[in-house]
Amino acid sequence: MRVLNFGSLNIDYVYRVAGIVRPGETISSKSFDTFAGGKGANQSIALAKAGADVSHAGKVGAEGRWLADRLSDSGVDVSNIKVTDDKTGHAIIQVDDSGENAIFLFPGANMRIEQEHINSAVGSMDDGDIVLLQNEINYISYIIETAHAAGMTVCLNPAPFDDSVPDYPLDKVGILVLNETEGRGLTGKNENERILDELKKRYPDCVIVLTLGAAGVLCSSGSETIAVPGEKVKAVDTTAAGDTFIGYFLALHSEGRLLRDCLETACKAAAICVTRRGATDSIPERAEV
Numbered sequence: 696m697r698v699l700n701f702g703s704l705n706i707d708y709v710y711r712v713a714g715i716v717r718p719g720e721t722i723s724s725k726s727f728d729t730f731a732g733g734k735g736a737n738q739s740i741a742l743a744k745a746g747a748d749v750s751h752a753g754k755v756g757a758e759g760r761w762l763a764d765r766l767s768d769s770g771v772d773v774s775n776i777k778v779t780d781d782k783t784g785h786a787i788i789q790v791d792d793s794g795e796n797a798i799f800l801f802p803g804a805n806m807r808i809e810q811e812h813i814n815s816a817v818g819s820m821d822d823g824d825i826v827l828l829q830n831e832i833n834y835i836s837y838i839i840e841t842a843h844a845a846g847m848t849v850c851l852n853p854a855p856f857d858d859s860v861p862d863y864p865l866d867k868v869g870i871l872v873l874n875e876t877e878g879r880g881l882t883g884k885n886e887n888e889r890i891l892d893e894l895k896k897r898y899p900d901c902v903i904v905l906t907l908g909a910a911g912v913l914c915s916s917g918s919e920t921i922a923v924p925g926e927k928v929k930a931v932d933t934t935a936a937g938d939t940f941i942g943y944f945l946a947l948h949s950e951g952r953l954l955r956d957c958l959e960t961a962c963k964a965a966a967i968c969v970t971r972r973g974a975t976d977s978i979p980e981r982a983e984v
Contacts, residue, residue, distance in 0.1 A: 696949040697824045701752040701838055702735015703805040703831035704762045706785040707974050715789050715797045731765040732974040734829040737935045740975045741942020743770035747949055750775055752816040754804040759783030775816040779804045794930035806833045813838050822846035836863050843867040852941055856880045872904040872941050891915055912958055923958045926966035935974040940965040
């Protein structure tokens with residue numbers, strides 16, 4: 696089973712700071728680094744490191760060609776990445792001394808996806824393959840509809856969450872991976888169990904994975920509900936932890952592994968990720984996990 700990840704490709708500009716800057720405040724950073732990033736790129740590299748057969752589809756500007764090279768070096772098929780005249784998407788990331796982050800994005804080429812590109816990428820996959828989506832590119836609804844019609848399983852990570860998400864054809868999503876903030880935005884519920892129950896009622900045929908950060912994960916599939924605690928580690932940078940979880944979870948799922956095994960391994964991979972700095976550079980190899 697192959698995975699087509701139609702997602703963002705960003706250049707991450709990462710600043711280490713004592714504390715996240717507040718409105719009206721000016722601070723100096725302790726260090727500055729440039730990394731390959733974007734939820735799409737992070738998840739593709741996590742998938743590849745976890746052993747999945749993954750193809751990334753997306754767009755970069757000329758100055759972002761190295762992002763495709765970075766994915767290719769990690770074992771990702773990049774034949775569905777297009778180069779455009781638009782600027783490559785980028786992110787400004789602050790990481791404080793506790794490992795927490797604050798991010799703002801410039802979407803750039805990520806929001807210039809065309810329907811012809813989508814048709815071509817989906818057409819390169821087979822019935823029964825998986826398409827993975829985040830919320831950092833355009834035409835999400837069209838991709839869901841097109842992939843579902845082609846017999847693919849749609850996995851959606853609705854991050855970053857915005858008002859467009861409830862309007863997506865979520866009834867055609869087979870795997871929904873979201874955190875507490877996204878769960879509250881989608882359901883209007885505050886407690887984790889109520890978020891999960893509401894999503895189960897709306898989408899009874901969907902595998903729903905609710906990530907809880909350091910607390911672990913809750914998952915519902917049919918009549919089964921699984922809770923997996925998080926691993927105890929000292930976090931230095933939480934960037935890409937959720938993306939690492941998704942990559943590992945989906946890679947093992949594509950192998951037909953038991954659901955609990957997928958969740959436990961993905962939690963371990965995310966725990967290793969937060970002990971390192973950076974986005975794609977912090978994602979562990981499967982042998983480490």
